[in-house]
Each structure stands twice: as C-alpha cells, then as structure tokens.
Amino acid sequence: xxxxxxxxxxxxxxxxxxxxxxxxxxGYDVASAGDAMQAIAVVRREKPDLILLDIGLPGGDGHKVLxxxxxxxxxxxIPVIVLSAMEPAGNVExxxxxxxxxxxQKPADNALLLAEIRKALGETTAxxxxx
Amino acid sequence: xxxxxPANETERLKTLRHLRILDTPPEIxxxxxxxxxxxxxxxxxxxxxxxxxxxxxxxxxxGLNVSQTPRDVAFCAHAILNGGEQLIVEDATKDERFxxxxxxxxxxxxxxxxxxxxxxxxxxxxxTLCVVDRVPRRLTDSQKRALEVLGREVVAQMxxxxxQLVLEKTVLALARTEAELxxxxxxxxxxxxxxxxxxxxxxxSPLTPIYQFATILLDEIAGPVSKQQRDYLEIILRNASSLxxxxxxxxxxTRAQTGKLTVDRRRMxxxxxxxxxxxxxxxxxxxxxxxxxxxxxxxxxxxxGDKARxxxxxxxxxxxxMKFTPEGGAIHVNVRVRPEQRNAVCITVxxxxxxxxxxxxxxxxxxxxxxxxxxxxxxxxxxxxxLYISKELVNRQGGRIWVESEKGQGSHFSFTLPIxxxxxxxxxxxxxxxxxxxxxxxxxxxxxxxxxxISAQNAxxxxxxxxxxxxxxxxxxxxxxxxxxxxxxxxxxxxxIAMADEPGAERIVERIEERLAACASVQSxxxxxxxxxxxxxxxxTVDANDEEAVAAEWVRMLNxxxxxxxxxxxx
Numbered sequence: 001x002x003x004x005x006x007x008x009x010x011x012x013x014x015x016x017x018x019x020x021x022x023x024x025x026x027g028y029d030v031a032s033a034g035d036a037m038q039a040i041a042v043v044r045r046e047k048p049d050l051i052l053l054d055i056g057l058p059g060g061d062g063h064k065v066l067x068x069x070x071x072x073x074x075x076x077x078i079p080v081i082v083l084s085a086m087e088p089a090g091n092v093e094x095x096x097x098x099x100x101x102x103x104x105q106k107p108a109d110n111a112l113l114l115a116e117i118r119k120a121l122g123e124t125t126a127x128x129x130x131x
Numbered sequence: 132x133x134x135x136x137p138a139n140e141t142e143r144l145k146t147l148r149h150l151r152i153l154d155t156p157p158e159i160x161x162x163x164x165x166x167x168x169x170x171x172x173x174x175x176x177x178x179x180x181x182x183x184x185x186x187x188x189x190x191x192x193x194g195l196n197v198s199q200t201p202r203d204v205a206f207c208a209h210a211i212l213n214g215g216e217q218l219i220v221e222d223a224t225k226d227e228r229f230x231x232x233x234x235x236x237x238x239x240x241x242x243x244x245x246x247x248x249x250x251x252x253x254x255x256x257x258x259t260l261c262v263v264d265r266v267p268r269r270l271t272d273s274q275k276r277a278l279e280v281l282g283r284e285v286v287a288q289m290x291x292x293x294x295q296l297v298l299e300k301t302v303l304a305l306a307r308t309e310a311e312l313x314x315x316x317x318x319x320x321x322x323x324x325x326x327x328x329x330x331x332x333x334x335x336s337p338l339t340p341i342y343q344f345a346t347i348l349l350d351e352i353a354g355p356v357s358k359q360q361r362d363y364l365e366i367i368l369r370n371a372s373s374l375x376x377x378x379x380x381x382x383x384x385t386r387a388q389t390g391k392l393t394v395d396r397r398r399m400x401x402x403x404x405x406x407x408x409x410x411x412x413x414x415x416x417x418x419x420x421x422x423x424x425x426x427x428x429x430x431x432x433x434x435x436g437d438k439a440r441x442x443x444x445x446x447x448x449x450x451x452x453m454k455f456t457p458e459g460g461a462i463h464v465n466v467r468v469r470p471e472q473r474n475a476v477c478i479t480v481x482x483x484x485x486x487x488x489x490x491x492x493x494x495x496x497x498x499x500x501x502x503x504x505x506x507x508x509x510x511x512x513x514x515x516x517x518l519y520i521s522k523e524l525v526n527r528q529g530g531r532i533w534v535e536s537e538k539g540q541g542s543h544f545s546f547t548l549p550i551x552x553x554x555x556x557x558x559x560x561x562x563x564x565x566x567x568x569x570x571x572x573x574x575x576x577x578x579x580x581x582x583x584x585i586s587a588q589n590a591x592x593x594x595x596x597x598x599x600x601x602x603x604x605x606x607x608x609x610x611x612x613x614x615x616x617x618x619x620x621x622x623x624x625x626x627x628i629a630m631a632d633e634p635g636a637e638r639i640v641e642r643i644e645e646r647l648a649a650c651a652s653v654q655s656x657x658x659x660x661x662x663x664x665x666x667x668x669x670x671x672t673v674d675a676n677d678e679e680a681v682a683a684e685w686v687r688m689l690n691x692x693x694x695x696x697x698x699x700x701x702x
Contacts, residue, residue: 015336015339017340018344021352022346085333087328106335107339107342
C-alpha cells in the first residue's frame with residue numbers, strides 16, 4: 001500500500017520544514033503550500049489524504065481557506081486538522097463548525113498530533129510513536 | 132410710580148435664576164416663615180416675593196390669591212432698592228410712590244406695606260419677605276426686628292437651596308468622571324489583553340520549530356545522537372517548554388484581570404484527577420530524587436469544579452513543591468473532606484522543602500511574587516504567576532486556597548472545592564411538615580454589575596455580604612443556601628433551595644430583595660441583584676410520607692435544574 005499523502009499549509013518555512021521532517025519520518029508523503037492562493041492549487045494537484053492547516057496565512061486567513069476547501073466538491077471530503085499558534089478560545093468552535101476534524105495549538109505535542117492524524121486517516125491500529 | 136431698575140439688575144437676575152426657584156411649587160419651610168411673619172406683625176397678608184425682570188412671583192403667600200403681579204405696580208420692586216434696609220409704608224395713600232398704584236386704588240386696596248429685602252450672600256437682593264394690610268398700621272421695633280430675622284431665615288433657606296444645587300451638580304459631574312474612568316480602565320485592560328494575545332502568538336511561532344527540531348534530533352530522525360548530545364537537547368527542550376509555560380501564564384493573568392478567565396463548573400470527582408496527575412509527574416519527581424505520592428479518601432462526594440482547571444491548579448502546586456524541595460525529599464497529595472468544613476473537598480499538597488517565612492506566606496499568592504532564593508531551591512524559572520493564577524482559578528470555582536508552612540519545615544498548600552451533594556444538603560429539610568407541602572422552590576440570586584466594571588476588592592466584599600444577607604433571608608428549618616459556586620468581579624449566582632410553594636417562594640424572593648437593597652457594600656460597589664424563582668411540584672405518584680421516595684425524587688428534579696444554574700452562572 002502506498003504512503004498516505006499529507007499537505008501542510010503554513011507560511012513559516014521553519015515550521016513547515018519541521019512538520020515535513022516529522023511526518024516523513026512517520027512514513028507519510030508530504031507536500032506543502034505557503035499561502036492561501038497556493039493552498040487550493042496544491043491541494044487540487046496533490047489530492048492528499050489529509051490537510052494540516054495554519055490560521056494566520058498571507059493572502060486570506062485559514063478560516064477562508066477552510067471554507068473554500070469545503071466548498072470544492074472533489075476535495076471537500078479530505079479531513080482537515082487545524083494547527084495554529086492562536087488561542088483556541090473561539091477558534092476551535094469556528095473551525096469545527098467549518099468542517100475541521102481537530103484543532104491543535106502550536107507547539108503541538110507530537111504524539112497527540114500523530115495520533116489524531118492516524119485517527120483522521122483511519123489508521124488507528126498503528127502503534128503511537130514516541131514524541 | 133414705577134420703581135427704577137437697580138444698577139446691578141443683570142447680576143441680580145442672574146443670582147435669582149441660579150436659585151432655580153421661580154415657578155416651583157410651594158414648600159412648607161417657606162410657608163412657615165410667611166405664616167410667622169403675618170402672625171408676628173398682625174397682618175392678614177404676608178408673602179415671599181421674588182422680583183423677576185417684569186413681574187414679582189410669590190414663592191410663598193398668605194391672604195393673596197394671585198401667584199404673581201406685574202413688577203410695575205409692586206411695592207417689593209421698591210423695597211429691593213432700599214440698600215438692604217426694610218421698606219415700611221404705613222399709609223400708601225399718603226406716599227407719592229404708591230398712592231396711584233392699582234394695588235392701592237383698585238379692589239386690593241392696600242394701605243400698609245413692610246418688606247425686608249432678601250439679600251443673598253453675593254449682595255444681590257432677589258426679593259422681599261413682606262407683610263401687607265388693607266388698613267394703615269405701624270410696626271413696633273420688635274416686630275420690625277422679627278421681620279428682619281425672618282427675612283434672614285428665608286435667605287438662609289435659599290442659600291441652602293443654592294448649595295444643594297451646586298452639590299447635586301458636583302455629584303453628577305463626579306459620577307460622569309467615574310464612569311469615564313471606568314471606561315478608560317476597561318479600554319486599557321482590553322488593549323492589554325489584545326496586546327498580550329498578539330505577543331503570545333508571535334512568541335509561540337518561533338517556539339514551534341525549536342520544539343519540533345529538538346524532538347526530531349532526540350528521536351534520532353536525523354541520525355544517531357550521543358549521550359552528551361541527548362543531554363544538551365533535553366536542556367533545550369526543557370527551556371523551550373518553560374518558555375511556553377510562561378507565555379501561557381502571561382495569557383492567564385491577563386484573562387484574570389479582564390474577567391475572561393473561564394471556568395466551566397460541573398459535578399466532578401477530584402480523586403481520579405489527582406491520582407492521574409501524580410502518576411504522570413512521578414517520573415519527573417523520581418528524576419529529581421523526590422518521592423511523589425497521593426492519598427484519596429474513600430467515598431469522596433462529588434465536588435463542583437472545572438476538571439481542566441482543577442488539574443491545572445494541582446499540577447501547579449506539585450510543580451512548585453518539586454522546585455522547592457531538595458533531593459531526597461517527599462511530596463504528598465491528600466484529598467479529603469476536612470471535619471471542620473464538611474461542605475468542601477480539600478486538596479493538600481505537602482512537601483518537605485525549605486518552607487516559607489511569615490512574609491512569604493502572606494505574599495506568596497500575589498502577582499509576580501517570587502520567594503527569596505534559598506539553599507535547597509532547585510530552579511527559579513517562572514514568572515511568579517503560578518500561585519496567583521491558581522488563587523484566581525480556585526476563587527472562581529467557589530473555593531479557597533491557603534498555605535501552612537514554617538521556614539525549614541516544608542509547606543502545605545491546600546485548596547477547597549464546594550461539594551454539591553444535593554441529597555445530603557436537603558436531608559435536614561425532609562421533615563413531615565415540609566414533605567407534606569409537596570412543593571419546593573429553587574431561587575437564584577444573580578449579582579451582576581449594574582453599570583461599569585467593579586474592582587475585585589469591592590466585588591469580594593459585596594458578594595460576601597450578599598451571601599450573608601441571603602442566609603438571613605431564609606428559614607433554617609425550611610430553606611438552604613447552597614455553597615457558593617464561585618464568583619468573579621463580573622458577578623456571582625447564589626442558589627437557595629426552599630421548601631415552599633408559589634406564594635411562600637414569592638415571600639422569600641421579596642425578603643432577599645429587601646435585604647440586598649439594604650446591603651451597603653452591594654449597593655456602593657454597583658451590583659444589581661436579580662432574584663428569580665422556579666417552583667417544582669412533587670409528582671402525584673410520589674407518596675409524601677415516604678421520606679426516601681421524596682428525597683430521591685427531589686434530588687432527581689433538582690439535579691438537572693441546579694446543574695443548569697451552575698453552568699449559567701458567572702464565567
């Protein structure tokens with residue numbers, strides 16, 4: 001079975017790189033986008049199994065990106081996990097209502113994040129990795 | 132003859148207008164003085180006449196049936212020109228100023244007039260106190276003096292009125308300034324809140340890759356790591372995490388100050404939270420050469436609190452204990468109901484650390500307070516906000532936090548959470564008489580700021596007094612006030628369960644409202660109280676003589692209701 005693909009949408013190259021290394025090491029294929037405009041194009045091209053989305057993005061914030069993702073037929077079904085340095089208060093409900101499956105405040109605990117990713121991908125049988 | 136206009140007329144009228152007395156209703160204080168003047172001088176007519184620009188208007192009158200006359204014909208218009216001296220006209224028909232006045236020639240038929248000018252403190256004569264008769268007469272010296280004295284009395288009344296007006300204006304201005312100040316304070320707090328939120332977001336961003344790459348290296352994703360490298364990476368990670376904690380604390384404190392520190396109170400068991408925490412922190416304790424243990428009393432009742440917030444407070448107390456306890460020491464967490472306070476669960480974190488001086492004990496819950504560096508202290512990282520936040524959180528959950536400690540003897544930090552065992556609470560009320568009523572009322576008293584924000588100190592005093600007042604408004608054999616669920620400077624909800632029917636409940640509501648209206652600190656702090664009642668009726672199917680069945684049914688009905696109230700309560 002080929003590796004599942006995850007698209008990271010985050011404007012901070014260092015944070016993007018960190019996540020990419022971490023996810024690759026956990027056996028996922030990773031692609032990324034650095035702004036709102038790119039995000040939709042990359043998701044359309046890559047057709048990932050999961051999306052990790054930041055809220056503070058140049059060219060339209062994560063709330064808008066999420067709404068757009070959920071409005072586009074073929075990609076609306078892809079699970080989205082929100083990762084943000086912003087306060088969860090208010091944002092969690094808003095993102096959940098907009099269709100996100102989970103919300104993590106950065107820096108997110110690796111073990112918890114990976115467990116949530118596996119759950120969203122339907123891979124719950126895999127043993128959790130050490131963070 | 133028309134009286135000339137005085138030289139100071141503009142100023143005089145200004146003084147008169149400032150009194151805001153023209154065209155006001157009669158007042159007994161003035162009427163009494165008019166009556167005295169007429170009695171003493173033996174005249175059928177007496178008045179307090181105020182000379183306006185084109186009329187004289189009577190603030191008080193006796194024997195007159197008009198409220199004003201034109202200034203042109205007024206005796207008083209002359210009297211105010213008399214340099215403050217009384218004007219006495221013994222027979223108007225023989226006085227060239229008045230013989231042709233319509234008041235003399237007409238049906239009024241005035242003959243005698245004596246008026247003492249009302250000279251205000253600024254020297255302006257605004258009118259007179261005068262006595263009038265239809266026959267010529269003479270005043271004795273003592274009558275003249277009495278008229279003068281009474282005139283001064285009228286002036287004193289009017290001065291009082293003027294001072295009151297000034298005072299009212301000042302009070303109004305003060306209230307406006309206060310409201311303005313409160314608004315500014317709130318604006319500043321909101322601004323600070325926004326600023327801290329922004330800063331914490333910006334600080335978390337670089338922290339994320341630091342944490343991510345340190346763990347990537349530690350997990351050997353980028354290749355093998357030596358023992359020494361691992362140690363160093365762990366130092367990086369530990370410091371990144373302490374930085375993260377500080378950012379969180381900073382946010383919490385700002386939230387506490389702006390009243391946004393939220394607690395979501397539910398009924399909960401404290402035991403599992405404590406044992407779970409102790410288990411997860413045991414490794415860290417062991418690494419520091421400390422033992423960490425917990426003891427949870429069997430059959431603990433449920434407490435009312437926010438699980439995550441209780442966990443946060445206990446974690447903070449244990450982490451503090453670890454910081455200040457030297458290697459080989461022990462930390463113990465005890466959860467129990469203390470015999471001296473049966474309506475609360477008490478959690479105590481004890482250590483064998485350096486202990487606290489009297490000064491430390493007093494100040495340790497203050498913002499930014501850090502205990503002086505001591506020999507056995509492990510590290511001092513942190514902002515000195517942890518205990519302050521803990522105190523805020525405990526208070527908001529209706530509990531109390533305190534410390535017992537002696538220098539060198541270790542410390543015991545304790546906090547309480549209110550118990551909400553409705554069965555136990557209502558048990559004493561289940562008497563035959565009460566049960567026969569088949570009716571029970573839940574009365575909730577919401578104390579909310581009526582206007583602007585209220586300082587934490589005023590709020591606390593007000594709510595303590597309010598709780599006491601509610602306690603005094605109820606009948607101990609029939610009603611109970613539930614333990615307080617928590618308060619903040621944003622308000623509090625006090626709940627009373629009363630063995631009462633609809634009219635009975637209404638009477639309790641009235642008593643509570645009356646008592647609260649009489650609470651000085653509640654009123655002065657600016658709290659408004661809203662008292663609402665819900666009456667619950669025992670279903671027909673339940674036998675009112677069966678104590679057990681009634682208790683079970685009441686508890687069942689109250690459960691849902693009280694939980695709702697707790698949740699609706701203060702944030």
